[in-house]
Amino acid sequence: MKPQSMLFTIYGEYVRHKGNEIWIGSLTRLLGEFGMTEQAVRAAISRMQRQGWLTSRKVGNRSFYSMSPRGQRRLDEAAERIYPHEGTGWNGRWCMVSYNIPEERRHLRDQFRKELTYLGFGLLTHSTWFSPNNLADKVKEIAETYEITGHVEVFTAEHVGLSEPRQLVEKCWDLESINASYRSFLDTYHPYFEALQAEGELPDNRCFVEKTQLVHQYRKFLFIDPDLPDELLPALWLGKEADDLFSRFYEWLHPGATRFFDDLYEAAPKK
Template sequence: MKPQSMLFTIYGEYVRHYGSEIWIGSLTKLMGEFGLSEPAVRAAISRMLRQGWLESRKVGNRSYYSVSERGKKRLEEAAARIYKVETDVWDGKWCIASYNIPEERRALRDQLRKELGWMGFGMLTTSTWISPNNLSDRVKELTEAHEITEYVEIFTSEHMGWSNPKQLVQKCWDIDEINEKYKSFIDAYREEYEQLSAKMSNGEAVPDSHCFVEKTKLVHQYRKFLFIDPDLPQELLPELWLGKEADELFQNYYQLLNPGAVRFFETVYEAAPSA
């Protein structure tokens, strides 16, 4: 597990519910539960500071790190997708983002592609990306933030031909590969969930530290689907779609681990002094 990626999970799953700020000592102890060293954690924090995900302040000889506004927005977007309860009925419209960014701004072009993919867009052509979800406002915010509005056009449109909607999905996303990754997730966690559920049902004690580690790893792994699953409406999914089964397993296992995980976090976390 990469330290920076795990930090996103720790902040998103725990710290943001406790004022979004944490002492470095608490953070390194939590990360140490996964075998990550203090130098590795500090290096990851430094990168996140430079990238604008975190902010820092000093109180006496203690350093505290909080999520920036940019970071909060990203964590909220991720949580909304991970814990989404229902999928809206699709209106048949497609959100389209098309861009023509000059070669001298290649880095921004590459960043835009990554961000569009994370949002759930699929690449129709090299510079045209589509989504069945209404993401136009988020694309506007993204292009304004990067100051590339002159190179980007955004549309909401109906598809008139020639592929049918499911064929269009197959062109833009590797649905079979996503399904296979959901199968791997189910295979990896089904037995763990059933064993722990049986143990708790029998009244056997399960350490809070174990719940913290396993729940955090569970969320960490499930969060990866944000980067590959476009969150397609039911009408566009294949008949054999394992995403729903994986989601049910995730939710059930999460609920089993959550109470102990939160208790452990609270024993390590120290509230930051008022600003």
């Protein structure tokens, strides 16, 4: 587990519910539970700050770090998708994005593609991406952030042929591979969950480590699962079973994990 990736998990799972700001001493102690050194944590924090994910302020001789507005948006997006929710049904429309970003701004084009992938878009044709979810506002927000609004167009579209909707999905996403990843998650965590429960009540620091690692592992599905509506999923879709296992494991570990975090968390002084 890389410190920078774990920091996203810590902020998303705990810090964002505590006002979004935390003392660096608390962070180093929390990540120390995973065997990470203070030097490694500080280096990761510095890197995230340079990349625009974190902001900092000094109070006396102490440094407090919070997620930037960009970082908070990323955490909000992740929270919407990582925790199971009831879908409202698909209206049959697609959100489509087309762009023509100049070669001299290639780095922004590559970053924009990564953002679209993270949101769950699939590549239909060259520079044309689509999703059955209503993501137009989020795409506009990203385009504004990267200052590429003059090169991006967003549409709400209705597909009238010639493929069936599920055939379109098969062209754009490798659902078989995603299903295999869910199978791997279930094969690993189902027996592990049962073994942990057999141990009885776990100490709070163990709950914190186990729950954080669980969220950290499950968060990886944000980068591969496009969060398709039920109407477009195959009959055998293991994502639902994985969601159920995650929820049960999470709820069992949550109270102790939260108590441990609260014990190490130091509230930031009021601004």
